[in-house]
Amino acid sequence: MDEQLNAIPDFTPTVSYKSSMCKNAIAIDIEREKIAVLLNPMKLKQLEAKASVYGSSHLIAVEVARDGSSVIKTQRGSQLAGAAAGGFLLGPAGLVVGGLSGAKRQESKIEKLSIKLYTNDLMMPVQEVLFLDFPGGGADPQQIQPILRDLDQWYGRLRVIVESKKNVRA
Template identity: 30%
Template sequence: MGLLFFIIFAIVGLGLWLRAREKRQIRVQDFAISSIPNFNPEVKYYGLAGGGKGLAIDPISKRFAILNGQGGSKTFRYSELVQIDAVRNGGSMLQTRRGNESGATAGAVGQGWLFSGDTRSQKRKRESVNKLSLKIYTDDVMHPVHEIVFFDGKAKSTDREIEKLGKEIDEWYRRFRTMLAE
């Protein structure tokens, strides 16, 4: 009985600790955003808990910010964006470059980039997903590539969490694709 109580206590404690860590990251990144002059983002992504990079977009000033998990940030004008890639397990599935049409690798259609094979079929190949991210390429000579991770773990491509994250990444990808078109 004592061991069961200890296990339950440990699980609840770990959950509370993870939630507090996530809230701290949100506060730190909100502070970083508030310190950017004349920047009022309409959409934000805070990154993975524990120091992941986040994003914020201010369509009025036509700028976006890449937030590091430690409270710093780097802002870019839309014109400084060079390329955006939606990445699954390290391989680019969708890619758009400034001045070019978007390109998609085999099996990547809309949000279907998350799955392989025929995405319209009811039979989706159950592939393991280890990492989902966006790679943002800018004209910054010192730090041109920024990877924003949405998932880092292990799951099946048909899991609800992965499907939800795939939709979120697709929304962010489309936002950056719109920036490239301006």
Template identity: 35%
Template sequence: MWTFIGIVGVIIMVIGVYGYITNGGEDWEKKVDGKVELAFQSQDITPTQLFKTRGNYIIAVDENKEKICFLVPSKVVIRDVSDFKIFNMNYQDLMEVEVKVDGETVTKTSRSSQLAGVAIGGLLAGGAGAVIGGLSGKTTSSEKVRSIQLNIVINNTENPFHSFEFLKVTEAKKQDIQYKAALDMAMHWQSLLKVIIGIADKRDKQKVTNHQHMDHLFKTGQVDSLADELRKMHELFSDGIISQEEYDVQRKRMLN
């Protein structure tokens, strides 16, 4: 009788401890999310897309302000915003993005080289299903996977390289939902950042074209006087063809 009561007591205790741990985990997760929100607020970032790894490494994109933000934990336990190292950058600061499965490159895109976005090993567009059939090297022969990483290079001389784990397990089969979901998410972020790289490249090319156009006007004598030069330059700025910075540089050049 007492043995039975003792067993029941132990079971109740175990259930209680489990519930405490579970609720505590949920509460702690909420606290971390609160610190993440404060970190973004400190940078004037409102994420439109966000991904957080199990280790609380976070990548976010604010499409309205055209900003990218990384939160990199400096401590294992996040208790304050200061426990994150924050990297806040413009679209043009994104230099390279690459997806790796078990250390093997699946797809890679770099600034000023959109051709690099063509996947390695015969990968075709069409989502994770196409990726699974197109992996190269030793990844092809293995039906089990341990990791999926998104590696990013940014324009920062102190911390140029950042890696985000989308999957890190002892092993997962390629047929598993866990693997497919992680690969889908990794490819989504690679595609999103590839689009951002394309936007930055397009703007760089437009700046070069604008400068070449202005040089052509000067060399061919199509601008008759300083007043005309300044007026046309202001028109280009007003029409949005050149930026404020480019206008100021050219104006200073004319007046010197």
């Protein structure tokens, strides 16, 4: 994945996330204001996957999904659409782990965690970067704390990009 990210013309990854488990990656070139997404070719039903590169102004929304359902989403026209109550205090990882029920937190196994990037690309408008893909049994939230921290950081980075481009026409 490093080779593929480094081979992108006019793109130098400043920060990147590579998942060997999910076989995908995301990187940001802060200097050139570009985002690169490298998806698992097996998930795309292709022999090989080519990185998709977007200017930061092409990112129109970012969403965190757990087991296929949206947990939190930020888009240019609104702030936090679809966020559960209490999410402002917990952050995306807190929302992912479970809802609040009285004074007790309910947690359940997590099978899939991802960040979806919505772009103005008509051919591939949605890119889903998997952070966890553990079908069948799922993972205990306490055991995947490093993944949840990475997910929080990446949602934060992408949210900053979306928020900073709200008044910019793509």
